[in-house]
Amino acid sequence: MADLSVNFAGIKAPNPFWLASAPPTNSGYQIIKAFEAGWGGAVWKTLGVPTINVSSRYGAVNYGNTRMAGFNNIELISDRPLVDNLREMEEVKKHFPDHAVIASLMVDTREQWIQIIKDVENAGADGIELNFGCPHGMCERGMGSAVGQDPVVLKTIVEWVMDAAKIPVITKLSPNISHITDPGLAAAQGGTDAISLVNTFKSIVGIDLDSFAPYPVVDGKGSNGGYCGPAVKPIALNMVKELAQHKDINHLPISGIGGIETWRDAVEFILLGATSLQVCTAAMHYGFGIVREMEAGLTKFMDERGYNTIYDFAGKALPNVTEWKNLNLKYNVKAEINEDKCVGCDLCYIACDDGAHQAIALPLDGSRIPSIIEENCVGCNLCSLVCPVEDCITMVRTDDGKEKVTWQELTDKDEIPNTFNDARAGGNGHYVPEPSKALKIK
């Protein structure tokens, strides 16, 4: 049976599923409830400078009948008195000494950092997370993402913190930046024990078409919020990968955050190098019970493959994430339609004809079962992605796997196409219908 326990930069927890610093970790009551439900750790909602919150704080992107595919908030850090939070933190640790309780912090001056670190250490926190991420409100006061976007300031504060802290320090990064490796490197150079990412993305989830104000609307106005939820996972995964592949950063453990909701999401983050996982939106949507699905799925995945701990497969996908120039140009797949499964929606046909490479034909007998024009199919996957039937369109490899050539190799051999009408370019000779074929009246 798989052992899910983790030791993340010295912070121990029974499993890698932690609640991210957010509304679900606003109180000791919530955190104890979460631990009872099976979460392995919790990052306390950020403690720090005093704030006042607005009413109407969250907005969502619903995609079809899927609610909260994306989610944003304009809530600030904890607005509860520090003394209450510290007292509750102490109580949580008393009940759950083996679970990870991490204090997320956001203050301004060096003196404030030193004082608050001492306070949370005294309350029994197992670690500290530096909130350099919030892209709304706090950044206007020079904190949160304002720090995360300025590697020099970030490094300085990390140095202050490392000087003062006796417990492990995680630096949480903002994704609102061109190169995540810049703040990542600054955090590493500042001496952080670990990195967590991503915090939320600057966002406007929608505009109220009556009041012309962005959601969430506060008295006829709105502000950009921090975007999260399943919709941000792909961007978060890439950023985790960027740090995990960086030679001057990847000695640090990474706590992966961004749209984690299912066991599959969890495994993906771990495969890209994360060794703890932080979740917020899924808990806000479904309650703490959602961890049951993640834990059961992760355990089964590990048992099936004989992994004893998550460290047995952490980062295993990293060697396979490479630059485009290293991909095999001889690899070739073609779409195959299972006629027995096809329901005749013809989405694949129109997607290919309008949106891709005109490689699907409709039958002349009106039967609606389309067929692949093999010589036109470039293997783009689009038809298999739009097909609403499981395993109806599959992409089948057609090259024999013996030949391999990459753009890099062609470049090295000076064999890349280098004029605009070079015969060696990829689309040369590929069939495209005559433009006039699209005319309604010929």
Added chain:
Amino acid sequence: MAEYKRPTTQEEFDKNFKLKKPLMNDTEAFYESSRCLFCYDAPCVQACPTSIDIPLFIKQISTKNVEGAAKTIYDSNWLGNACGTVCPTDVLCVGSCVYNHQDVQPLQIGRLQNYATKNVINSDKQLYKPRKDNGKKVAIIGSGPAGIACASELRLLGFEVTIYEAKEKPSGLTVYGIAPYKITNEEVLDEVQYLQNQLGFTIKYSSPISNKAQLELLERTHDAIFLGLGIGATASLKMEGENLENVIGAVEFVEELRMKQHLIEVPNKVIVLGGGNTAMDAASEMARLGAEKVYLAYRRAKEDMGAYSFEYDLAVSAGVEGLFNCSPIEIVGDGTKVTGVKFIKTSTKHGILRPLEDTEFILDCDMVIKATGQAKQKIFTDLIDDLELDRKSRIIVDEKNNQTTNPKYFAGGDIINGGAEVVNAVYDGKLAAKGIHQWLTK
């Protein structure tokens, strides 16, 4: 003309008795599982007698952890596959789905359940291993749902288990007593075989326990005994003409139907007496067998019937005609065979049923099916010392652990509840196993 043509081949029989809940394909399961809201403290779980964590297994299906979904089901219910098919889900889990409140189709929980359980049964996936032998032996009388569930749970706890079964096949009424359009024989037997493969309990077929000496031997050689005998043959109507040829009990008819299928003899005109679910089943089945006319006669009003309304609707849709407020007073015949039933019309005032004077009439038929209740196993239960029964001859048990008043005996299923659903029996069996474990290890 009857709705259904008389089946003369297995193929025609299968067509008439087409499964009401066919197996879902991958696409259907994906769409359906994606609709689940993952309700908190979900009403469907509350409605399930075995408290299956339904939102969790549905979420697991949607995240392609189908084996995990099956494990979630079997963790609560040892006959998860049979129950997914034969449970009256419309009045249990599906009936309580919150979508019902907004006139949206409720989740097809039973079919999703079967999607998961069939997957592991077909691949013979080992989900459980018996615990190390604890040196204790338990005898189980009856291999119906209660007995199988009890055996499975006991094996998991390390007991040696032998089931004594009077018939030639396991599963009790699941094989012998359920309408063939709900589940096939093969499907029932496959699940028992699947459990047996993993858990290794022994079933001794054609081994009825029917006398004191046999019971005393079991008592000497076993640490505990579980009674899962169900209830007996159709009870007598105590009415003139009952012994005529072609006057049969519903339980016996269904059993003959399940075993003989299309080879069963079909009469032209049938009168089914009763207003419970068994009466609905028998009437529906007769109609599907192509009997020209099937009457369902009930002595009280339609709304007083014990049957679920969807079961009555199903019978009507198969061509059954309901006769209400008609009480049978005599079964008439030609000396050897039945030729009709003499009824008297009734009315109910203040809950009391009164026959109406001078309203007798005879309805012709060539078969009568009595679906008016089953006899209790009183002759058997009298063999056991100190076993207390209630006034309806049901074994009295402690509802915490299903222990009878003779501490060595535990009981579950129809023998304690007088006749209920498969799912209730499964719950009883598991509860008794835990009770036996606690009693023998305290």
